[in-house]
Amino acid sequence: MEKRTNQLIIFTAGTGMFLSTLDTGIINVALPTLVRAFDSSISMMTWTITLYTLALVSTIIIFGRIGDKLGRLRVYTSGLIVFFIASIACGLAISPIMLILSRALQGIGAAMLQSTAAAIISAAIPKKEQGAAFGTLGMLIGLGPVLGPAIGGLLLSIGSWRWIFWINIPFIIFGLLGCRYITKRIQETKNSIPINWTGNIFFALTSFALLWSISVFSEKGFWSMSVIGAFLCFIVFLLGFLGWERKAAQPILDLKQWKKSAFILPIAGIFVLGGSTSLGFIIPPYFLEEVIHLLPWQIGLINLSAPLGLMVFSNISGGLINKKGTGRLMIYGLVLMTSSYTVLTMMQSSWPLFYLIMLLFVFGAGAGNFMPANTSAIMNAASEEIQGVSGAIQRMVQNLGIAIYAAVASAFISGYSETDITGLMSGIRGAWTFAAVTLLIVFIAFLYGYRSRKY
Structure with a gap:
């Protein structure tokens, strides 16, 4: 039972x-x-x-x-x-x-x-x-x-x-x-x-202003008055939030928690995971439609490669957490993700589709290794009375990564694609490079933290 x-x-x-x-x-x-x-x-x-x-x-x-x-x-x-x-x-x-x-x-x-x-x-x-x-x-x-x-x-x-x-x-x-x-x-x-209602309202306004500026940036560019205005609102609300949190008896984001490597490293990892995963959904359709000229149903099938790898390896990784530990599994995942996106930085229009499918699947496998261990690490690093907040922080940070990386990818692709296929491929490689570099930075931080036994 x-x-x-x-x-x-x-x-x-x-x-x-x-x-x-x-x-x-x-x-x-x-x-x-x-x-x-x-x-x-x-x-x-x-x-x-x-x-x-x-x-x-x-x-x-x-x-x-x-x-x-x-x-x-x-x-x-x-x-x-x-x-x-x-x-x-x-x-x-x-x-x-x-x-x-x-x-x-x-x-x-x-x-x-x-x-x-x-x-x-x-x-x-x-x-x-x-x-x-x-x-x-x-x-x-x-x-x-x-x-x-x-x-x-x-x-x-x-x-x-x-x-x-x-x-x-x-x-x-x-x-x-x-x-x-x-x-x-x-x-x-x-x-x-x-419940810290004032802090929560400040936080909601801060998040809303940040995402609004990101959304408008992807359409109008950074120097648009609407983008600058939304970003200034974000700064004002952020300062108000931090000022309130410093004197609040029950802060939403306990600053002591954010000083723990066992918490901050997995949080940084889920941000980069969310963002780099979003590129796996955004970039391939541009390439497959504009360069390879595939039909929509064919593009949809190929775009299943990454989530399929994630789904399969999440189930495997979850069963290994007690044996391997969360730190080791997250590092394994980062190795796979960083390696696949590093190869994609050299992507050419003449590549066989098999290369793209396999690299996306490898990335998904890395994400599948990383995600269950990451969730376990974040929840275990938090005390029992703030489990809900910790789970919410993980999902919020992941969604912020998705939004920010999507805006960056859109800027790269739209900035280069107005010329020709060569320009489009330059934009695509630029977006892959951005994701690969951030994955590498997080991987180095995780490796240092693991060797120092900080998580």
Whole structure:
């Protein structure tokens, strides 16, 4: 009975992570269809992705803290309900504005799910079984990008675009039933630490301003007044946040925690992992469509290489955490990721497709080694009363990496691609180089930390 309960806890917690990544893959595929359906523009429809990310990142820490205080399962269950309502609303949208606002609500639901999923596992699953549990969680996270484009393409081919949102409903129902079952069988640990509302509001505004400036930068360039204005707001809110946190009795981000190598190194690693993974989704389609001239379904299949590697090796890595240790597995993952992207910095238009497929798969394998160990390291470095906040920080930092690296990749590609194929390839190699260099820096830091036995 205990084993069955533990498995249900893992899959229930993983449902929310799976939904948030599934939805991203589906919406990316559907953007051209949504442009036609609403007689809108691609820049307008892109806000269905941007505002989702803004809402998620700017509220995830708040829900992590609320989960620590009121119960992670309660917040997680509420997140499933919010995601359910938002998915229905997205499918019923009759205008671009209604769809974009519904996606923002969906982002808030995703924040409630992502901020508590890992904490539910770390609090309810015995320590000796957590490695395998986080491995399964990583597999479910990788499964979303694998199935998203395929399910989205199928639904768009045989039915209405509205079903790309309503497909969430059966998964949400499974998650809600799982939460009901688990609530009756486990006793959650809660804490009485008061919620720092002022600090949370400052943090939400800081995150929102940063991501807004990044989003506009990718469209208008750095010297746009809207970018400069948003970035100045980010600086003001950041200073206000840091000033408040220094005197707050219960700071959101405990500065003592950020001085621990066992915490800060995995956090730096998940930032670079999130960013470099996003390039694995963004760059190959440019190359395959503009240079190789493949059909969309062929591009979709090739783009599954990285998430497939992540999904397979997450499951393997999770089972090895107790034997190998989190530090060693994260280093193994960084070796694979850095090596694959370093080779991609030499990418040529004449390369056989097999090279790209294998290199993306190797990167995914490295990410699969890294992610479960990273989650385990971050959760174990935090005290029991802030498990929700720690899980939220991990997901927030990963999403920030995705947004920042996506903007950098867009700048590289758009900056060079206006000339010819040679220029496009220069931009692509520049983006790969940026990711490879940052991966190498983090790898060196991890290697130093591991040899110094700092984690």
